[in-house]
Amino acid sequence: MTAAPALKVENLSVEFRTRAGVVRVLEAVDLEVGKGETVALVGESGSGKSVTAFATMGILDPAGRVTSGSAMFGGADLLALPERELAELRGRELSMIFQNPRTALNPIRRVGQQIADVLVRHGGATRAQAPQAAIEMLRRVRIPDPERRARAYPFELSGGMCQRVMIAIALACRPSLLIADEPTTGLDVTTQAVIMDLIGELARESGMATVFITHDLALAAEYCDRIVVMHAGHIVESAPSAQLFAGARHPYTARLLAATPGETDSLQGLQSIPGNLPDLRRTDLPACRYSERCERRKPECVSPLALAKVGERHLVACRFPL
Secondary structure (H helix, E strand, O other), rough: OOOOOOEEEEEEEEEEEEEEEEEEEEEEEEEEOOOOOOEEOOOOOOHHHHHHHHHHOOOOOOOOEEEEEEEEEEEEEEOOOHHHHHHHOOOOEEEEEOOOHHHHHOOOOOOOHHHHHHHHHHOOOOOOOHHHHHHHHHHOOOOOOOOHHOOOOOHHHOOHHHHHHHHHHHOOOOOOEEEEOOOOOOOOOHHHHHHHHHHHHHHHOOEEEEEEEEEOOHHHHOOOOEEEEOOOOOOEHHHHHHHHOOOOOOOEEEEEEEOOOOOOOOOOHOOOOOOOOOOOOOOOOOOOOOHHOOOOOOOHHHHHOOOOOEEOHHHHHHHOOO
């Protein structure tokens, strides 16, 4: 019998109401993350990666609305839970590392206090126990001199240190699922590697499922078990990392890989992706939202399509895969 996934999102659709019209940000998104598995969500800005995470966590912008779908976690549908019950899960069973730690952290509270708040709210610690437990979490994420750093404000720490504080907050209660939204943005290459090694090590220790949202395909290939490719609110391909890099089947994925620099590539060898993401306010969006940019487009591409199996654990949404 196959073990139940840690998270199973099915048919998730989200729209935003704006002054310029309704924006159909996600359409029929299916995403599955196994227990202990690390899955990367990749794609251009505007593909819907962060919105997928925010919808799952129940923290969409007030202008956003889930129009269909389910997100099963621990036997409960996160999209149907009352806010009070969902708030109990967030921080304890579900956790998120946000893209910019300096804006996610409270600027007028010491970082140790912010970790202690989570431990008291979700971890069962008392106010007397929480400060020392917070210091231990800082030590666990390898912040030097954690006793002193716990008394620091976010503006007194570097970007890398702030990100480690965010990781400490996210993992304080040993969640079953972690969503890391661009956790290495703005960090130097060495710090990126340290942060990713740290998340991976802590995930292996606890068997935690991880969703890693990124633009960096090289990081995804190195640290993730599986890669899910998004384009304009659709999932277009999903495969184990090595398999995807060895043989991408969707034209968009192939373009993404061709636009990703390797260790020996020159800038002249990189290929751009033609065209732009479609305007998601349109009422005449094609069934394949990549079709208007695709060199393999044929008349049959106007009909609806779904992810189809093209290999072992390899799914692709394309009428004419590579």
